[in-house]
Amino acid sequence: MAIKDKVVIITGASSGIGEATAKLLATKGAKLVLGARREKRLQKLTDEIMKDGGTAVFQVTDVTKAEDNHSLVELAKAEFGKVDVIFLNAGLMPNAPLSKLKTDEWDRMIDVNMKGVLNGIGAVLPEFIKQKSGHVIALSSVAGIKVYPGAAVYGATKWAVRALIEALRMESAQEGTNIRTATLYPAAINTELLQTISDETTAKGFGELYQAYGISPDRIANIVAFAIEQPEDTNISEFTVGPTAQPW
Ligand SMILES: NC(=O)c1ccc[n+]([C@@H]2O[C@H](COP(=O)([O-])OP(=O)(O)OC[C@H]3O[C@@H](n4cnc5c(N)ncnc54)[C@H](OP(=O)(O)O)[C@@H]3O)[C@@H](O)[C@H]2O)c1
Numbered sequence: 363m364a365i366k367d368k369v370v371i372i373t374g375a376s377s378g379i380g381e382a383t384a385k386l387l388a389t390k391g392a393k394l395v396l397g398a399r400r401e402k403r404l405q406k407l408t409d410e411i412m413k414d415g416g417t418a419v420f421q422v423t424d425v426t427k428a429e430d431n432h433s434l435v436e437l438a439k440a441e442f443g444k445v446d447v448i449f450l451n452a453g454l455m456p457n458a459p460l461s462k463l464k465t466d467e468w469d470r471m472i473d474v475n476m477k478g479v480l481n482g483i484g485a486v487l488p489e490f491i492k493q494k495s496g497h498v499i500a501l502s503s504v505a506g507i508k509v510y511p512g513a514a515v516y517g518a519t520k521w522a523v524r525a526l527i528e529a530l531r532m533e534s535a536q537e538g539t540n541i542r543t544a545t546l547y548p549a550a551i552n553t554e555l556l557q558t559i560s561d562e563t564t565a566k567g568f569g570e571l572y573q574a575y576g577i578s579p580d581r582i583a584n585i586v587a588f589a590i591e592q593p594e595d596t597n598i599s600e601f602t603v604g605p606t607a608q609p610w
């Protein structure tokens with residue numbers, strides 16, 4: 363399916379994977395609707411895309427608020443008449459051992475990484491059902507297919523994303539709504555994600571790992587574009603993507 367003129371919502375577009383994907387899809391002619399909390403970053407990205415001949419609008423969005431997700435969909439409809447793809451990318455990773463009892467961070471990860479994805483699905487699904495088409499692409503993580511110490515809650519939220527998106531794929535096929543899905547499982551990608559880690563020992567460990575192996579968020583943007591570009595009758599459900607040199 364050609365990306366040109368597809369209306370694509372991206373959550374967490376203000377940095378990292380979301381930003382890289384917005385830039386790539388803009389060059390391919392997508393009409394972008396960008397959401398995140400940092401307004402200045404969204405404004406700058408939108409200006410850059412427009413200056414380079416692309417099409418983008420933005421709205422300050424907190425994915426933990428159901429109404430913000432709905433108004434992102436409304437913005438897409440008002441500006442471009444429809445939504446073709448939603449890229450549920452917003453997330454954070456304040457990893458730490460459970461024994462550190464960082465319970466506020468547990469809540470935050472559940473709210474953003476899991477409930478944020480559900481809120482996005484809830485906002486876009488009525489449109490996709492009405493249209494009998496649409497594509498939900500979501501960010502899980504290698505932590506959503508492997509368990510590792512220090513990532514208990516983060517991993518749990520990413521396993522949840524995996525379950526939600528796969529069930530959505532199956533239900534949509536059963537219901538004949540023609541909705542495609544893809545779940546991405548990246549390993550070390552160099553973004554601002556590690557800045558969300560407050561536990562010093564964990565931050566140091568991940569910092570060293572990413573410094574040694576991390577690759578550019580452009581690599582994930584390429585996968586998002588590839589998933590969208592498949593023919594309408596073809597669904598690639600899962601992509602595990604990471605640095606060739608990363609040993610785990
Ligand atoms: N980098 C990796 O190695 C890696 C690996 C596997 C999976 N992932 C996943 O990839 C996704 C993107 O992360 P990234 O690596 O690109 O990190 P990043 O640079 O920190 O980007 C995270 C994005 O999420 C947004 N965000 C956070 N809380 C939000 C909220 N409540 N509402 C709306 N937006 C929110 C941030 O924007 P604002 O702060 O402006 O709201 C930011 O744009 C995440 O789901 C992450 O778990 C990353």
